[in-house]
Amino acid sequence: MAATEPLVIATKAVEPLATPPDFLDTFDPMKKPVEKDYAMIVGPEEPNLSPRIGGSADLRSTMASLIESCWGVWLSILISCIGVHDRLDSEDRCRRYAPSYVAASIILKSERPVDECSLINCSCNLHVAASYSFLSAYLITHFSEFQLATIGTFLIHESVYFLSGLPTLYFERSGLFRKYKIQKKVNTPEVQWRCILRLVLYHVCVNLPLMLISYPTFRFMGLRSSLPLPPWSVIVSQIIFYFIVEDFVFYWGHRILHTKWLYQHVHSVHHEHATPFGLTSEYAHPAEILFLGFATILGPALTGPHLFTLWLWVIVRVLETVEAHSGYHFPWSPSNFIPLYGGADFHDYHHRLLYTKSGNYSSTFTYVDWIFGTDKGYWKLKAVEEVEGKKY
Ligand SMILES: [Zn+2]
Numbered sequence: 001m002a003a004t005e006p007l008v009i010a011t012k013a014v015e016p017l018a019t020p021p022d023f024l025d026t027f028d029p030m031k032k033p034v035e036k037d038y039a040m041i042v043g044p045e046e047p048n049l050s051p052r053i054g055g056s057a058d059l060r061s062t063m064a065s066l067i068e069s070c071w072g073v074w075l076s077i078l079i080s081c082i083g084v085h086d087r088l089d090s091e092d093r094c095r096r097y098a099p100s101y102v103a104a105s106i107i108l109k110s111e112r113p114v115d116e117c118s119l120i121n122c123s124c125n126l127h128v129a130a131s132y133s134f135l136s137a138y139l140i141t142h143f144s145e146f147q148l149a150t151i152g153t154f155l156i157h158e159s160v161y162f163l164s165g166l167p168t169l170y171f172e173r174s175g176l177f178r179k180y181k182i183q184k185k186v187n188t189p190e191v192q193w194r195c196i197l198r199l200v201l202y203h204v205c206v207n208l209p210l211m212l213i214s215y216p217t218f219r220f221m222g223l224r225s226s227l228p229l230p231p232w233s234v235i236v237s238q239i240i241f242y243f244i245v246e247d248f249v250f251y252w253g254h255r256i257l258h259t260k261w262l263y264q265h266v267h268s269v270h271h272e273h274a275t276p277f278g279l280t281s282e283y284a285h286p287a288e289i290l291f292l293g294f295a296t297i298l299g300p301a302l303t304g305p306h307l308f309t310l311w312l313w314v315i316v317r318v319l320e321t322v323e324a325h326s327g328y329h330f331p332w333s334p335s336n337f338i339p340l341y342g343g344a345d346f347h348d349y350h351h352r353l354l355y356t357k358s359g360n361y362s363s364t365f366t367y368v369d370w371i372f373g374t375d376k377g378y379w380k381l382k383a384v385e386e387v388e389g390k391k392y
């Protein structure tokens, strides 16, 4: 019964409820919460309610102050490690992948030198990298780097974003997998279409120009598209690094967006959807797209990646944010398998509450919210749901 005790405390201290919930198309994000029982359970936040990590408030505050005081140092060390890793590995990479690059350049009748590494005479077997080397060689011999880094990145982003958002749109309309839907409310086709049309407008008018004007910066920071491609160890370590950087910067940017003025004038657009679906993940005020887009491109800008790595980062980041807004928690959702991964249930909670007590500000992982104590309401709700055996 210990886990139910906070319920009593919470009902006493909870803020007065806004107007009754008249789901949700006329929903005003400044007047959450919408579900009375739910709001009463969450109540004021309390310490030590992070069962995934555990630990004391002392440990949490020590980690928080360490990060606040030294995060720049940690960031520099990480960047150096990844940069060194890339350089040290390049010679070995040339030897291993050389045959596939030679084959690619012959087949494509390339007039541009693929890379000096491809001239290395090496007796290695063809690597599985040959297949993606062919594709890369085709692209770099038919398009300029500027075209690939701007239009190419834009097209990849749009394709992955809209295709990955479609399945949950269909699930909502058809009722398929209803038992895995986190909230009861179903978005109407009108709401879905309005979201899609605004997204297309924002993507063309904001995202695309942003990609065009940021190209010189990426070039300056070391973006390259030539062969050889980086080895998978470098690609994977850089993408993990991008996730860590993005999550941390996003957390603080997002938390600042929950201050009154910024929420009212900027971030409330994203929170128009208290019951999010995949395509609402990038439904936001143009200023927010610029503000939080910075978190997405900071990691790549710092490490100067290969274009192939940048594309992979865009793909996995889009898939991650669409999943987090999908509104469905499946048995196969990544949060069931990846430690410290937030996922749909974690972020769905953020969309349901009044903006001053949303919590769960991180984009990908749960640990930054734990460190700074902004996940307590969520874990409190989970504890109550477990005891009562039902979902709120
Ligand atoms: Zn928010």
Ligand SMILES: [Zn+2]
Binding pocket: 270, 276, 281, 325, 347, 351
């Ligand atoms: Zn969101």
